[in-house]
Amino acid sequence: xxxxxxxxxxxxxxxxxxxxxxxxxxxxxxxxxxxxxxxxxxxxxxxxxxxxxxxxxxxxxxxxxxxxxxxxxxxxxxxxxxxxxxxxxxxxxxxxxxxxxxxxxxxxxxxxxxxxxxxxxxxxxxxxxxxxxxxxxxxxxxxxxxxxxxxxxxxxxxxxxxxxxxxxxxxxxxxxxxxxxxxxxxxxxxxxxxxxxxxxxxxxxxxxxxxxxxxxxxxxxxxxxxxxxxxxxxxxxxxxxxxxxxxxxxxxxxxxxxxxxxxxxxxxxxxxxxxxxxxxxxxxxxxxxxxxxxx
Numbered sequence: 001x002x003x004x005x006x007x008x009x010x011x012x013x014x015x016x017x018x019x020x021x022x023x024x025x026x027x028x029x030x031x032x033x034x035x036x037x038x039x040x041x042x043x044x045x046x047x048x049x050x051x052x053x054x055x056x057x058x059x060x061x062x063x064x065x066x067x068x069x070x071x072x073x074x075x076x077x078x079x080x081x082x083x084x085x086x087x088x089x090x091x092x093x094x095x096x097x098x099x100x101x102x103x104x105x106x107x108x109x110x111x112x113x114x115x116x117x118x119x120x121x122x123x124x125x126x127x128x129x130x131x132x133x134x135x136x137x138x139x140x141x142x143x144x145x146x147x148x149x150x151x152x153x154x155x156x157x158x159x160x161x162x163x164x165x166x167x168x169x170x171x172x173x174x175x176x177x178x179x180x181x182x183x184x185x186x187x188x189x190x191x192x193x194x195x196x197x198x199x200x201x202x203x204x205x206x207x208x209x210x211x212x213x214x215x216x217x218x219x220x221x222x223x224x225x226x227x228x229x230x231x232x233x234x235x236x237x238x239x240x241x242x243x244x245x246x247x248x249x250x251x252x253x254x255x256x257x258x259x260x261x262x263x264x265x266x267x268x269x270x271x272x273x274x275x276x277x278x279x280x281x282x283x284x285x286x287x288x289x290x291x292x293x294x295x
């Protein structure tokens with residue numbers, strides 16, 4: 001299980017990539033058409049599942065490009081898509097395709113896929129189980145199963161924690177787990193980090209998080225004995241996963257696109273993406289279309 005830890009290895013990696021990138025400064029300057037003294041401000045808003053990766057890469061990029069000021073904020077995929085569509089921000093981070101969000105004209109924005117993220121059901125470590133069937137998981141989140149003893153765990157009430165309705169993580173989870181059924185009501189939280197804290201501290205709690213947020217404070221459940229691991233996402237054995245998108249305006253500036261392209265660069269994909277618990281685009285053995293078909 002990947003753990004979301006900003007370890008010494010990440011710190012070293014940050015410095016290493018910054019140093020490697022220093023030789024590209026002149027080339028980048030030529031690509032953007034601006035000198036290193038011209039200030040560039042970029043704002044990226046949206047998915048909290050993608051936020052840690054964008055924040056870390058932004059720090060690396062700004063080290064090598066001190067004229068850049070990159071602000072990264074959460075708010076959920078719906079917020080990211082809405083704000084980039086309206087031109088309020090430069091980049092809208094999303095766990096879902098723009099075509100999947102009501103009120104978004106996907107033809108007016110550009111999709112840049114920068115990583116893949118697995119999403120797993122997560123529980124308080126004391127519930128007494130580490131595996132559920134797909135049918136049991138569906139019944140938990142639709143309110144048909146309400147006590148952990150019904151699935152082999154403790155005689156303890158299930159405390160359901162959901163992400164807010166605009167969350168791409170929630171949309172991904174419900175698409176592949178609930179199969180069109182309505183979720184039961186439960187506590188709702190806007191932030192993946194907050195969800196992790198609540199699940200860790202609340203007896204009987206269950207929710208769902210991107211792999212990159214799962215650490216030793218909580219437990220990621222297996223489904224039908226399939227573990228929530230990168231290799232199972234890569235061949236679609238683990239069904240609950242999504243592309244991480246960075247959307248821009250169709251006519252985005254060269255300065256904004258330079259940062260987005262850096263997110264997709266080989267160094268970032270092979271190092272930072274993997275270190276922070278995401279899956280590089282090149283690591284996928286399958287491709288999923290907007291309508292959910294596997295190619």
